[in-house]
Each structure stands twice: as structure tokens, then as C-alpha cells.
Amino acid sequence: MAESTYNVGDLVAEFLARIGVTTCFGIVSVHNIPMLDGIGRRNAIRYVMARNEMGGAHMADAYARVSGHLGVMFSSTGPGAANAVAGLVEAQFAGSPVLHLTGQTPTKFIDRDMGTVHDVPGQTAMLAAVSKQAFRVRSAHEALGVLTRAAALALTPPMGPVSVEIPIDIQRTAIPRPAELDSLTLPVPPPLPPSEAALDEAAEILARAKRPMLWLGNGAKSAGAEAMALLGLGFGAVSSWNGRGIVPEDHPMTLGGLQGNGSPRVQEFYRSCDAMLVVGSRLRGHETQDFSLPLPQPLIHADIDPRANGRTYPSTAFICGDAALVMAGLARRLQGRMAVEPGFAAEFAAMKREAVAAYCDTLGPYAEFPALLRGALPRDALWVRDITISNSSWGNRIFPVYGPRDAVHPVSAAIGPGLPLGIGAAMAAAQAGGGRKTIAMVGDGGFALNQTELWTAVQERAELVVLVMNDRGYGVIKHIQGALQDGRMYYGDLQGPDLQKLAAVAGMPGFKVSRTEDLAATVAKAVATPGPSLVEVDMTAIGAFPPYAPYNTMGIYARKAAE
Numbered sequence: 001m002a003e004s005t006y007n008v009g010d011l012v013a014e015f016l017a018r019i020g021v022t023t024c025f026g027i028v029s030v031h032n033i034p035m036l037d038g039i040g041r042r043n044a045i046r047y048v049m050a051r052n053e054m055g056g057a058h059m060a061d062a063y064a065r066v067s068g069h070l071g072v073m074f075s076s077t078g079p080g081a082a083n084a085v086a087g088l089v090e091a092q093f094a095g096s097p098v099l100h101l102t103g104q105t106p107t108k109f110i111d112r113d114m115g116t117v118h119d120v121p122g123q124t125a126m127l128a129a130v131s132k133q134a135f136r137v138r139s140a141h142e143a144l145g146v147l148t149r150a151a152a153l154a155l156t157p158p159m160g161p162v163s164v165e166i167p168i169d170i171q172r173t174a175i176p177r178p179a180e181l182d183s184l185t186l187p188v189p190p191p192l193p194p195s196e197a198a199l200d201e202a203a204e205i206l207a208r209a210k211r212p213m214l215w216l217g218n219g220a221k222s223a224g225a226e227a228m229a230l231l232g233l234g235f236g237a238v239s240s241w242n243g244r245g246i247v248p249e250d251h252p253m254t255l256g257g258l259q260g261n262g263s264p265r266v267q268e269f270y271r272s273c274d275a276m277l278v279v280g281s282r283l284r285g286h287e288t289q290d291f292s293l294p295l296p297q298p299l300i301h302a303d304i305d306p307r308a309n310g311r312t313y314p315s316t317a318f319i320c321g322d323a324a325l326v327m328a329g330l331a332r333r334l335q336g337r338m339a340v341e342p343g344f345a346a347e348f349a350a351m352k353r354e355a356v357a358a359y360c361d362t363l364g365p366y367a368e369f370p371a372l373l374r375g376a377l378p379r380d381a382l383w384v385r386d387i388t389i390s391n392s393s394w395g396n397r398i399f400p401v402y403g404p405r406d407a408v409h410p411v412s413a414a415i416g417p418g419l420p421l422g423i424g425a426a427m428a429a430a431q432a433g434g435g436r437k438t439i440a441m442v443g444d445g446g447f448a449l450n451q452t453e454l455w456t457a458v459q460e461r462a463e464l465v466v467l468v469m470n471d472r473g474y475g476v477i478k479h480i481q482g483a484l485q486d487g488r489m490y491y492g493d494l495q496g497p498d499l500q501k502l503a504a505v506a507g508m509p510g511f512k513v514s515r516t517e518d519l520a521a522t523v524a525k526a527v528a529t530p531g532p533s534l535v536e537v538d539m540t541a542i543g544a545f546p547p548y549a550p551y552n553t554m555g556i557y558a559r560k561a562a563e
Contacts, residue, residue, distance in 0.1 A: 057087020
């Protein structure tokens with residue numbers, strides 16, 4: 001093919017640039033070379049070379065969450081596409097707009113099980129199972145239409161990952177450059193207005209509340225001003241773990257991620273509340289003790305997805321619509337009508353202080369870690385975590401988050417995504433400018449799954465601190481085994497590398513914390529170090545992490561811990 005010939009690979013590269021994509025992630029392979037060749041020759045998009053497709057998909061996910069724009073990931077076919085599945089699963093859990101582009105074997109061999117390179121019959125069905133939708137481009141001339149539909153679908157609430165397969169022969173097919181690229185606009189629908197009748201019904205209920213609560217989820221990330229308007233009317237707030245920072249969590253009227261799961265003081269307070277408005281949240285089982293957490297009643301639920309109505313908790317009233325439009329409409333109707341108890345705000349603020357202090361008291365030798373770490377970081381630092389025990393206990397619940405796109409974690413509760421999520425977040429911060437730093441807190445067990453991505457961080461000069469909480473095993477699993485398996489703990493002790501030597505081999509500075517009192521200064525030093533660095537917290541030296549809710553109230557392990 002002559003270099004000047006325009007083909008479908010060129011179309012993919014130009015399409016991405018035209019819709020505003022400036023960074024993408026993935027691995028070059030035999031079945032995506034024409035697309036990446038188009039990107040490379042144009043030099044308009046930063047291509048981040050992941051070390052594994054799983055890592056690349058997690059990077060695209062975090063990039064989307066932090067930037068608020070489309071995350072794009074390229075994989076190879078067959079085994080490479082399968083490697084990306086874990087990242088697509090996480091993006092689906094998180095509601096992240098990710099566009100996954102992969103190849104296919106030549107068209108005449110597809111789905112015939114003929115043993116061609118990377119041929120996996122049923123690849124489209126595999127990808128469809130973990131995406132909002134999966135498309136296959138069947139001719140060169142439909143490529144632009146399929147790409148446009150796929151990107152728009154990923155960005156249409158409820159957002160999620162979308163996969164597109166483009167067979168290798170179609171990628172190489174020469175086509176005239178489509179003139180519509182010059183004026184291309186993605187057909188993303190405008191925000192869905194809620195029904196006036198539904199707003200009226202909900203407002204009538206809420207106007208009678210004396211002690212109202214607001215639960216904010218991922219679907220409300222772009223509605224911070226509207227949420228603050230409801231707080232101005234007297235609401236107290238709490239967030240799902242994927243909706244942190246919509247209200248800055250140093251505001252006295254938000255509990256942040258301390259929803260009551262693991263906090264008896266919050267649960268006690270809920271019993272005194274007389275209404276809850278839930279906006280843009282599924283009220284996930286992971287955050288509600290599998291739906292056993294008692295929530296204030298009546299419960300009004302607002303969501304862009306009508307399937308949310310009654311899916312987890314019964315709704316007294318349901319509003320289908322855009323989060324910002326819903327809250328703005330309710331605020332207008334409630335202005336001058338609410339009579340919140342005069343002492344509610346002071347009582348809420350006092351309860352918040354008591355609940356956070358009580359939760360810290362359950363953390364044993366790690367009680368000071370949330371405050372020390374927060375104090376060592378800039379206010380605008382991005383807070384990325386793996387499912388490590390430190391996050392499952394305090395990271396999700398009481399580490400303060402100040403912006404709606406400042407926090408990223410595995411909503412699927414998977415171990416392993418933390419490091420690549422951190423890299424993707426750092427790339428989004430770099431794109432925005434301003435020198436923001438990202439910290440990714442991972443456990444040694446989860447870190448082992450993707451530790452080769454350290455070299456991605458080094459190659460991209462990511463402004464990233466990798467904080468490895470090293471307890472030399474699967475601490476979360478041991479707590480579960482201790483609580484539910486009569487203390488029998490099998491297969492949770494891992495032999496890992498010397499992390500300081502690993503950092504040196506990767507070409508990044510390494511630091512180690514063996515005492516709580518050294519945490520803040522060490523992290524601050526790492527934050528001040530340009531590029532990526534690794535901070536190892538030696539949990540064996542600091543002390544065992546106590547069991548956390550719900551595993552601190554179960555079985556023999558809890559009894560032994562109390563003795």
C-alpha cells in the first residue's frame with residue numbers, strides 16, 4: 001500500500017482526533033497495525049503503550065473517569081481482546097465511557113474456526129457480554145457510521161464501554177476520505193428532562209421533611225452545583241464510593257463515603273431522619289451490606305435509567321431524568337417550603353465528627369493513616385486505590401475527597417486494577433495541565449497482578465506515587481477466612497519481590513515506611529519527586545490490620561481479636 005493511500009486505519013485515527021480524543025492506550029499487534037499506523041503518522045494523539053491489555057483497558061477507564069471524556073483502548077484480537085475483558089468489566093461497573101477498538105481475522109475466515117492467527121469464534125459475543133454493546137465493521141464503507149454510533153453510545157448515559165471489531169483486511173482497504181469528517185458531531189442525546197409530575201410528587205414528599213438526607217452517586221458527578229443548592233435548603237449528604245467529592249468532603253454537611261456500612265453511629269442517625277433523596281446511584285449491595293442497611297424513609301430515587309426504580313430498595317417515588325435537572329427542579333419547588341429542624345445542621349456536623357473518630361478507632365495501628373496521608377497530599381491530588389484492605393476499610397469511607405473526578409477505585413471490587421488505574425488517571429491529569437499528582441494505593445497482592453505496568457509509568461513519566469501497602473499476602477482474604485472459615489487461612493501468603501529493588505530496576509525512586517510517624521514526610525517527599533515513584537509501607541513492621549466491617553463481627557476471628 002502506498003503511503004499516501006487513505007484506508008480504514010487512517011479513518012479510525014482521524015475519527016478519534018475529530019471527536020476530541022487526545023490520549024489512548026493499548027498494545028500494538030498484528031491485527032491493529034493499520035489503525036495505530038494512522039495514529040502514529042498523524043502524531044495528534046498520545047499513544048500510551050501498556051504492558052498488558054488488561055492494564056490498557058484499566059488506564060482508559062481511569063482516564064475517562066478523571067477527564068470526563070471518552071477513554072480509548074486498542075487491543076489485539078482473540079487472546080488480546082480476552083485480556084482486555086477484565087478492564088471492560090470494571091468500566092461497565094463504573095459507568096465509564098470507554099471505546100475499545102480491536103481487530104479481527106480476515107473477513108473470509110471470521111467465525112469459521114479455521115485456526116487463523118488469534119481467531120476466537122464468538123469474539124463479538126464475548127465482548128458484548130462485558131460491554132454496553134459490541135459492533136463488528138462488515139465493510140469499509142460502513143466503518144465511519146459504526147464508529148460514530150459506538151462512541152456516541154459509550155457517552156450516552158448510563159455510560160459504559162463499547163467494543164468495535166474491525167477485521168484486518170477492512171483496516172487495510174483503501175477508501176475515499178469521508179467529507180463528513182470535517183463537520184462530524186457525535187449524536188449524543190441532550191440531558192433527559194424529568195417529568196414535571198414526577199418532580200411535583202417528589203417535592204410534595206420532601207417538603208414535609210424536617211431531617212432530610214441526600215445520597216449522591218456516580219450519575220450526579222456533573223451536578224455539584226445542584227447538589228449544593230439542596231444542601232443550602234438543609235439537606236445532609238452522603239455519597240456512594242463512585243460518587244465521592246460531588247460535595248467537597250470537608251463540607252460539614254456531607255458524610256462522604258461513610259454511608260453507614262461499618263458505622264453504627266451513622267446508622268443510628270439515619271433512624272432520626274425522615275426522608276432520603278437518592279440521585280444517580282444504584283444503592284449497590286457492596287455499600288449497603290447487601291441491601292440490609294436501613295435507610296431513611298420515605299425514599300425518593302432519581303436516575304437516568306428507569307431500571308433503577310425498585311431494583312435494590314423500594315422507592316416511594318421515582319424520577320427518571322438527568323441528575324442536574326432533577327435536583328435543580330426539586331430545589332426550585334422546595335425553595336421557601338422546607339422547615340428543617342433548626343438544630344439539624346449542628347447535630348449532623350457533630351455526628352460526622354463522632355462517626356469518623358469512632359471508625360478510626362477500629363483501625364488499630366493504622367488509625368492515623370487517613371489524616372496523615374491526606375495532610376501529605378496536595379488538595380487537588382488524584383486519589384486512586386486498589387481493593388487492598390486499607391481501601392476496603394478507610395480509603396473508601398473516611399479519606400476526604402474534594403472534587404467529583406478526584407477519586408478512582410475498582411467498583412467491581414477486583415484486585416489488581418490499582419496501578420493501571422493510577423497511570424490512566426495521571427495521563428488525564430497531564431492532559432489537563434497544572435502539574436497535578438496522582439497517588440495509587442495498592443496492596444502487595446493486587447500490585448503483583450499488574451506490576452509490569454511500572455515500566456509504562458516510567459516510560460510516560462507519569463506524575464504518580466505508587467503506595468504499596470505490603471502485608472505480604474492477601475489481607476482481605478485472610479480476614480474473610482478468619483471470620484467465615486473458623487480461622488483456617490489457606491493460599492493467602494505470597495512471596496513477592498523486594499519492592500525497593502523492583503523500583504530501582506524499573507528506574508524510579510523507591511521509599512519505605514516502617515513507622516506510622518514517618519508516613520507523611522515520606523509521602524510528601526515522593527510527591528515532590530518529579531515523575532513516578534514507589535512508596536512501600538511495611539505493614540509487618542507497623543502491625544497487623546484489625547478485621548473491618550462486616551468481618552469484625554463474625555465468628556472465631558472476631559472473638560480472638562477481642563481477647
